[in-house]
Amino acid sequence: xxxxxxxxxVWDSDLEGLLRNLGVLQSLVVGEFACAVCGCGVDIGNxxxxxxxxxxxxxxxxxxxxxxxxxxxxxxxxx
Amino acid sequence: MTExxxxxxxxxxxxxxxxxxxxxxxxxxxxxxxxxxxxxLFSWAGKGLRHRSIKATIQGQINTFARSMDTExxxxxxxxxxxxxxxxxxxxxxxxxxxxxxxxxxxxLHDDRNIVHAMLAFCTVGVVPQARCFxxxxxxxxxxxxxxxxxxxxxxxxxxLHYLYNEVVPACSQAKPDLDRFCRMFDTxxxxxxxxxxxxxxxxxxxxRIETRYPEESHGVEAAQFVDYVHDVGTREAHxxxxxxxxxxxxxxxxFVFIGIGGKMAVAGETPYINHLRRLRDMGYEKAYLAAxxxxxxxxxxxxMEMAQYVxxxxxxxxxxxxxxxxxxxxxDPEGRSREHILIEMTINPITRSDSTQQALFLTP
Numbered sequence: 001x002x003x004x005x006x007x008x009x010v011w012d013s014d015l016e017g018l019l020r021n022l023g024v025l026q027s028l029v030v031g032e033f034a035c036a037v038c039g040c041g042v043d044i045g046n047x048x049x050x051x052x053x054x055x056x057x058x059x060x061x062x063x064x065x066x067x068x069x070x071x072x073x074x075x076x077x078x079x
Numbered sequence: 080m081t082e083x084x085x086x087x088x089x090x091x092x093x094x095x096x097x098x099x100x101x102x103x104x105x106x107x108x109x110x111x112x113x114x115x116x117x118x119x120l121f122s123w124a125g126k127g128l129r130h131r132s133i134k135a136t137i138q139g140q141i142n143t144f145a146r147s148m149d150t151e152x153x154x155x156x157x158x159x160x161x162x163x164x165x166x167x168x169x170x171x172x173x174x175x176x177x178x179x180x181x182x183x184x185x186x187x188l189h190d191d192r193n194i195v196h197a198m199l200a201f202c203t204v205g206v207v208p209q210a211r212c213f214x215x216x217x218x219x220x221x222x223x224x225x226x227x228x229x230x231x232x233x234x235x236x237x238x239x240l241h242y243l244y245n246e247v248v249p250a251c252s253q254a255k256p257d258l259d260r261f262c263r264m265f266d267t268x269x270x271x272x273x274x275x276x277x278x279x280x281x282x283x284x285x286x287x288r289i290e291t292r293y294p295e296e297s298h299g300v301e302a303a304q305f306v307d308y309v310h311d312v313g314t315r316e317a318h319x320x321x322x323x324x325x326x327x328x329x330x331x332x333x334x335f336v337f338i339g340i341g342g343k344m345a346v347a348g349e350t351p352y353i354n355h356l357r358r359l360r361d362m363g364y365e366k367a368y369l370a371a372x373x374x375x376x377x378x379x380x381x382x383x384m385e386m387a388q389y390v391x392x393x394x395x396x397x398x399x400x401x402x403x404x405x406x407x408x409x410x411x412d413p414e415g416r417s418r419e420h421i422l423i424e425m426t427i428n429p430i431t432r433s434d435s436t437q438q439a440l441f442l443t444p
Contacts, residue, residue, distance in 0.1 A: 021167040065251040072203035
């Protein structure tokens with residue numbers, strides 16, 4: 001049996017609940033977040049991934065290049 | 080076949096059940112994919128079934144592909160992927176220094192973004208994992224995009240390919256100017272059958288060799304130079320001599336030995352190829368790929384391919400090199416024709432005292 005790497009994911013339908021749990025739903029709704037890779041504005045409509053590091057919550061836009069970028073460890077500290 | 084079916088019929092439903100269990104145990108990835116498809120038939124029944132179908136389909140597609148890649152080149156995609164869906168996160172459970180990425184998955188059965196996003200996120204940890212930190216960013220990204228393209232091609236997922244080409248690749252290229260160059264080279268090498276068999280195999284070995292080192296810029300440069308060399312090999316015209324003998328870097332010391340000129344084989348037999356392998360050993364090369372093409376008709380073998388096998392066996396029997404993987408595959412030649420190819424991996428044995436004595440004796444007039 002091959003070893004499995006776990007990739008965390010969230011369903012669209014559970015997204016708001018998760019963001020509320022992380023305490024960032026309101027900030028995201030009012031447009032306070034920028035993509036951690038490209039720097040564009042991110043709201044619930046164009047959110048691609050959520051990045052957690054320590055106490056910090058970052059997000060990326062829906063661009064696959066940004067999701068790949070943040071998964072490979074790229075990303076600035078926009079938040 | 081008929082006898083097998085008759086036997087199964089006589090054994091009844093239990094035999095079928097045993098067959099299903101054996102298939103599921105030996106092909107967990109394909110079973111998952113089939114389960115995803117089957118669950119998809121009932122996705123109208125509720126969100127739960129739809130979610131399970133989407134999850135099983137994504138995992139099944141990616142894991143079937145990862146396994147086939149790993150069968151071709153062991154260690155290039157050594158893991159399977161498991162999607163862990165979260166509804167809430169307990170921050171206390173997370174490592175404070177490690178980054179946790181949660182990818183958004185759409186709630187629709189056929190959303191191209193799901194497979195592309197999941198695959199790209201998986202590639203960053205699941206493709207040649209031992210080498211990634213030593214490679215240039217643009218090269219890593221190009222490997223991920225090429226692997227994702229191969230996955231979508233294999234699955235004939237054309238709408239997702241369209242999304243990848245029209246939206247993902249241009250956005251990635253804009254951020255990294257070198258990415259486009261690498262993507263084009265990998266595309267050509269993939270067409271030539273050298274991307275997985277040679278580039279990924281060598282990058283994997285490169286990573287394994289320097290795993291304990293601190294990543295330096297020079298490591299990335301060496302890997303990129305090796306890709307340039309293989310690209311030159313892949314794009315050279317028939318019978319054209321390559322300017323470089325091979326790639327003689329600090330960690331990658333690999334060369335190709337082409338076997339294909341009929342006149343040369345007829346006059347000198349295997350001697351020029353064995354001598355070339357000896358020269359490579361003397362120059363410090365550690366690996367050689369014996370490469371030959373089949374005839375111009377589809378599926379036709381050739382004397383060159385037989386010669387490659389003969390040279391490999393001879394080199395092994397004389398302890399000049401140790402024979403590794405033998406790869407038979409179809410790929411297009413520079414004229415665009417699909418032809419049979421053979422590629423034999425040879426690990427060149429370092430020169431020994433008896434070798435040098437023999438050479439000295441041979442050279443003495």
